[in-house]
Amino acid sequence: MAGVDDMVCFSLYAASRSTTQAYRRVLRPWDLTYPQYLVLVALWTEGPLSVRRIGDRLALDSGTLSPLLRRLERRGYVTRGRRSDDERVVDVSLTEAGEALRDEMHEVPRQIAECMGIGIDAARALMDSLHELTARVQAGNEATAS
Amino acid sequence: MAGVDDMVCFSLYAASRSTTQAYRRVLRPWDLTYPQYLVLVALWTEGPLSVRRIGDRLALDSGTLSPLLRRLERRGYVTRGRRSDDERVVDVSLTEAGEALRDEMHEVPRQIAECMGIGIDAARALMDSLHELTARVQAGNEATAS
DNA sequence: CTCCATTGACTTGTGCACAGTTCAATTGTG
DNA sequence: CACAATTGAACTGTGCACAAGTCAATGGAG
Secondary structure (H helix, E strand, C coil): CCHHHHHHHHHHHHHHHHHHHHHHHHHHHHHCCCCHHHHHHHHHHCCCHHHHHHHHHCCHHHHHHHHHHHHHHHHHEEEEEECCCCEEEEEEECCCCHHHHHHHCCCCCHHHHHCCCHHHHHHHHHHHHHHCCCCCCHHHHHHHHH | CCCCCHHHHHHHHHHHHHHHHHHHHHHHCCCCCHHHHHHHHHHHCCEEEEEHHHHHCCCCCCCHHHHHHHHHHHCCCCEEEECCEEEEEEEEEECCCHHHHHHHHHCCCHHHHHHHHCCCHHHHHHHHHHHHHHHHHHHHHHHHHH
């Protein structure tokens, strides 16, 4: 009845929501959401990025990112500005406050690791499976988009 | 920097969204969302359920389920009614149209399996890892709720 | 140079997800 | 019985996620 495939998807759905829940708790002191944190991580590790490039990293479109970035800007963590040599592109940069968060939040990954209670080998194996799965499913999604 | 733990969570997040995307495509003929489909699967396999019990199965609260069930009711797939011996409880039952979907949609799991392209052994292994992870993280989430 | 297709971001509208609140029905306790 | 505590559902408000549409800037092709 409910195929194994259905069940794999539900496992993913449930696991994803429970880890997001864990982040919600850990990020509460900064009043940041998990997607907002992901954007900050991207900027911390790669420097200023266009909206498009952030979207490539996180597989999110501008419909999701525009309001999210507006909130981060309003709170003083990032600035946005159109690129002078191509006015279509909006570059997102960290402010000093945004940079400062990097140090402030350096314990976050450890806290998350703690509540996942997973060894590094198991973590890598799981990530490999998930990446492979995501790649296949995304390929299928894009193929049928045409 | 970005710990392996962060990366596991992002893998989950990305994989979950890509499979939801696959469902969106497969479910399009019926104009159903993945969470709506999950509720129907629960009712197909277990018969009438209270809102609370559906929430237990899917780890969703009434804030999510109430509007979702209202949409399914408005479209004629389920009915809702307060239980006579305990007026607090709302039981959700399939209509004939809702039952009929079960046959109509029997190809859905196969279609999902196809675009996941994963063997049954790999699927079971992945599910086991995900269930274990979810259980640990949920335990951590509930512990800190107190 | 002139169109025209493409690109990048934004906006609009719908539907989850979830915290927090409200409220009535029920249950437990003195 | 009275009454406090609990339970089940719904509602409110915020923030993703994403489809679809708009619009200005850009980059060809003729």
